[in-house]
Amino acid sequence: MSRKIAMSLFAALALLSGCNKESTQTQSTAFADAKPIEWKLVTSWPKNLPGLGTAPEHFAKMVNEMSAGRLTIKVYGAGELVPAMEVFDAVSEGSAQMGHSAAYYWKGKVPAAQFFTAIPFGMNAQEMNGWLTYGGGLELWEEVYAPFGILPLPGGNSGVQMGGWFNKEINSVDDLKGLKMRIPGLGGEVLKRLGGVPVVLAGRELYTALQTGAIDATEWVGPYNDLAFGLHKIAKYYYYPGWHEPGTTLEFLINKEAFAKLPADLQAIVKIAAKATNQDMLDEFTARNVGALATLKDEHKIEIRPFPDEVIAALRTTSLQVITEQASQDPMMQKVFDAYRSFETGVRGYHEISEDAYTKARQ
Amino acid sequence: MSRKIAMSLFAALALLSGCNKESTQTQSTAFADAKPIEWKLVTSWPKNLPGLGTAPEHFAKMVNEMSAGRLTIKVYGAGELVPAMEVFDAVSEGSAQMGHSAAYYWKGKVPAAQFFTAIPFGMNAQEMNGWLTYGGGLELWEEVYAPFGILPLPGGNSGVQMGGWFNKEINSVDDLKGLKMRIPGLGGEVLKRLGGVPVVLAGRELYTALQTGAIDATEWVGPYNDLAFGLHKIAKYYYYPGWHEPGTTLEFLINKEAFAKLPADLQAIVKIAAKATNQDMLDEFTARNVGALATLKDEHKIEIRPFPDEVIAALRTTSLQVITEQASQDPMMQKVFDAYRSFETGVRGYHEISEDAYTKARQ
Numbered sequence: 171m172s173r174k175i176a177m178s179l180f181a182a183l184a185l186l187s188g189c190n191k192e193s194t195q196t197q198s199t200a201f202a203d204a205k206p207i208e209w210k211l212v213t214s215w216p217k218n219l220p221g222l223g224t225a226p227e228h229f230a231k232m233v234n235e236m237s238a239g240r241l242t243i244k245v246y247g248a249g250e251l252v253p254a255m256e257v258f259d260a261v262s263e264g265s266a267q268m269g270h271s272a273a274y275y276w277k278g279k280v281p282a283a284q285f286f287t288a289i290p291f292g293m294n295a296q297e298m299n300g301w302l303t304y305g306g307g308l309e310l311w312e313e314v315y316a317p318f319g320i321l322p323l324p325g326g327n328s329g330v331q332m333g334g335w336f337n338k339e340i341n342s343v344d345d346l347k348g349l350k351m352r353i354p355g356l357g358g359e360v361l362k363r364l365g366g367v368p369v370v371l372a373g374r375e376l377y378t379a380l381q382t383g384a385i386d387a388t389e390w391v392g393p394y395n396d397l398a399f400g401l402h403k404i405a406k407y408y409y410y411p412g413w414h415e416p417g418t419t420l421e422f423l424i425n426k427e428a429f430a431k432l433p434a435d436l437q438a439i440v441k442i443a444a445k446a447t448n449q450d451m452l453d454e455f456t457a458r459n460v461g462a463l464a465t466l467k468d469e470h471k472i473e474i475r476p477f478p479d480e481v482i483a484a485l486r487t488t489s490l491q492v493i494t495e496q497a498s499q500d501p502m503m504q505k506v507f508d509a510y511r512s513f514e515t516g517v518r519g520y521h522e523i524s525e526d527a528y529t530k531a532r533q
Numbered sequence: 534m535s536r537k538i539a540m541s542l543f544a545a546l547a548l549l550s551g552c553n554k555e556s557t558q559t560q561s562t563a564f565a566d567a568k569p570i571e572w573k574l575v576t577s578w579p580k581n582l583p584g585l586g587t588a589p590e591h592f593a594k595m596v597n598e599m600s601a602g603r604l605t606i607k608v609y610g611a612g613e614l615v616p617a618m619e620v621f622d623a624v625s626e627g628s629a630q631m632g633h634s635a636a637y638y639w640k641g642k643v644p645a646a647q648f649f650t651a652i653p654f655g656m657n658a659q660e661m662n663g664w665l666t667y668g669g670g671l672e673l674w675e676e677v678y679a680p681f682g683i684l685p686l687p688g689g690n691s692g693v694q695m696g697g698w699f700n701k702e703i704n705s706v707d708d709l710k711g712l713k714m715r716i717p718g719l720g721g722e723v724l725k726r727l728g729g730v731p732v733v734l735a736g737r738e739l740y741t742a743l744q745t746g747a748i749d750a751t752e753w754v755g756p757y758n759d760l761a762f763g764l765h766k767i768a769k770y771y772y773y774p775g776w777h778e779p780g781t782t783l784e785f786l787i788n789k790e791a792f793a794k795l796p797a798d799l800q801a802i803v804k805i806a807a808k809a810t811n812q813d814m815l816d817e818f819t820a821r822n823v824g825a826l827a828t829l830k831d832e833h834k835i836e837i838r839p840f841p842d843e844v845i846a847a848l849r850t851t852s853l854q855v856i857t858e859q860a861s862q863d864p865m866m867q868k869v870f871d872a873y874r875s876f877e878t879g880v881r882g883y884h885e886i887s888e889d890a891y892t893k894a895r896q
Contacts, residue, residue: 232801232805235797235798235801235805236599236798236801236802236805237798238796238797238798291894291895294888294891294892295659296658296659296692296815296819297819299812299815299816299819300815300816300817300818300819300820300823301820302816303813303816303817303820304816304817304819304820304821305820329659329887329888330887330888330890330891331887332886332887392887393883410886410887410890411886411887411890411891411894412887412891413891413894413895416891416895433601434598434601435598435599435600435601438595438598438599439599439802442595442598442599442805442806442809443805445809445812445813446805446808446809446812448812449662449808449809449811449812450666450808452659452662452663453662453663453665453666453667454663454666454667455663456659456660456662456663456667456880456883457663457664457666457667457668457876457880458667459883459887460663460876460879460880460882460883461879463882463883463886464879474886476886476890477894482894486894486895513820513823516823516824516827517819517820517823519823519826520756520819520822520823520826523695523773523774523826523837523839524692524693524694524695524755524773524774524775524822525657525692525693525892526892527693527773527774527839528657528693528774528775528776528779529657529888529889529892531654531774531776531840531845531849532654532776532779532849
């Protein structure tokens with residue numbers, strides 16, 4: 171055997187041996203040597219904010235585990251890579267492959283997006299999930315985001331939120347007049363129509379604004395998130411229910427080009443991890459709100475109040491007016507509104523004899 | 534070069550070439566050549582029964598897609614491999630690696646299992662999911678199934694079910710006396726305590742039993758499943774709400790030994806696909822019940838009736854008695870009952886000012 175042939179054989183066998191070694195390992199480990207795909211996920215929340223901020227972290231962990239590290243997703247808090255309100259643009263342009271946010275933040279660009287987060291006096295979490303997954307809602311959402319090169323997926327739900335923290339008593343509709351309240355989106359429009367002054371502020375600005383009296387009231391999420399923000403320290407009353415956000419759906423935003431480049435199994439992993447996250451956030455809020463409410467009541471002795479029936483009735487009537495008017499000005503918003511209402515009417519009829527009737531029966 | 538050496542070199546290079554060829558393919562395709570792991574999943578439902586039976590099919594599809602075919606799961610309808618009521622044993626013994634069923638079917642073996650499906654006047658879907666995932670419920674379920682070598686996971690939810698199909702009017706508690714009704718588990722015990730005659734029948738036997746008058750009434754699931762069974766053709770009244778099953782959680786059963794043999798990524802894929810399925814079934818029931826209810830009302834002109842308040846009150850009081858008595862006879866059932874009630878008390882307090890208050894506000 172010539173030296174050259176011997177060397178070739180040696181090299182071949184050495185490589186072959188390496189190859190065989192890999193193939194006798196578990197299938198998962200074999201992939202560990204492949205160069206992983208790295209994605210950035212930008213969010214509209216402070217890094218690791220309970221519920222909203224931890225959900226995308228859970229999502230990233232699921233994707234990492236299921237792909238055996240072949241797809242790693244780095245999660246950025248608001249402002250770390252882009253500001254909270256630039257998540258949509260970052261994903262659309264591809265500077266981040268994914269985002270986690272709330273669709274109603276983009277109403278200036280796409281008014282119809284509001285229906286995919288929360289509508290005053292609209293559907294709750296269970297109803298939204300039914301509509302999105304088996305009622306045609308997600309297909310409409312995809313249509314709404316298509317011009318921006320973004321694929322949307324439901325990314326969690328807070329359940330019915332709280333009405334908010336108030337330093338003024340609300341005993342009648344008149345008490346809404348002049349009320350300076352941080353309340354974004356359609357809820358803000360409704361308040362304005364009833365004489366209030368809606369203010370838009372990012373989460374991190376709420377505490378100081380309420381403390382200094384720059385605002386009289388603010389809504390945020392519910393006991394779990396509100397306790398973390400310390401809002402109980404600077405507000406007198408905690409009102410319920412959250413008429414303006416009765417089942418707030420969060421969103422995953424995916425850059426379509428980046429998604430198209432993934433192999434089919436990683437595409438499935440991303441989609442199904444998002445679905446599991448959608449469920450997981452509601453589970454977390456449901457369980458953790460219980461403990462946080464107990465802390466707020468027992469430890470901090472906060473005063474919890476219902477909005478008076480008269481106020482709820484006025485908010486309800488005005489909400490429908492505002493939504494109907496806005497929808498009439500934008501064909502896509504009208505299309506989504508019609509679909510939303512159609513499903514809502516049906517599911518409310520069913521829930522009257524199931525979920526709602528049961529709630530009454532067990533009391 | 535000797536013929537022997539040449540042959541060795543040729544073989545080595547051929548193999549090496551095969552190795553290299555694989556490594557230049559996409560990561561997903563590379564695995565397609567590996568021998569897939571094949572699992573059997575036995576169920577307690579007729580193959581492809583809407584909702585209950587389609588959920589494990591969706592699960593199998595998710596696992597197949599996410600694993601790029603490395604783990605394939607074949608779903609068997611009730612009786613195809615084992616009878617409906619032998620799913621637990623089949624998974625425990627390892628003749629099937631997985632099962633899809635309902636934990637309360639195993640109450641003869643493990644009384645505590647009932648708390649992981651549905652409890653009369655107990656928690657609804659959202660509350661059950663909160664308890665199981667973030668309230669310690671799943672850890673207890675794992676403890677309950679550990680002696681049988683089974684790992685449980687929530688596998689879907691029907692939401693609040695219907696009260697059932699009746700050929701006798703229920704106007705008072707007296708009307709329950711002598712009522713022959715197919716109603717399994719704790720609900721059946723409650724009926725018995727109030728003078729009724731609970732009957733245990735498999736799903737496929739319901740139609741004939743009700744048609745021939747062998748039973749006066751039967752509960753099944755809700756509009757979507759009930760319509761598929763044709764129960765409206767042979768019953769006069771459709772009663773609500775399903776006091777006995779207010780958020781029925783289905784289950785995935787996994788043989789622990791088989792699970793331990795999977796590489797970590799496939800373990801994650803199985804768990805997260807189960808979680809996505811848990812959400813997906815509730816979405817499907819929510820949306821499809823709406824359409825089925827409309828068909829039942831508009832096309833089949835069925836008569837939908839609420840149970841009288843007096844009957845609901847008697848059922849509620851008796852339910853608590855029955856559960857308390859049963860729990861006191863089995864230490865593990867008592868342990869799970871205590872944990873269940875503790876979470877239930879908290880979450881009901883929170884839902885009174887969130888979900889329930891909102892439901893009232895929007896009416």
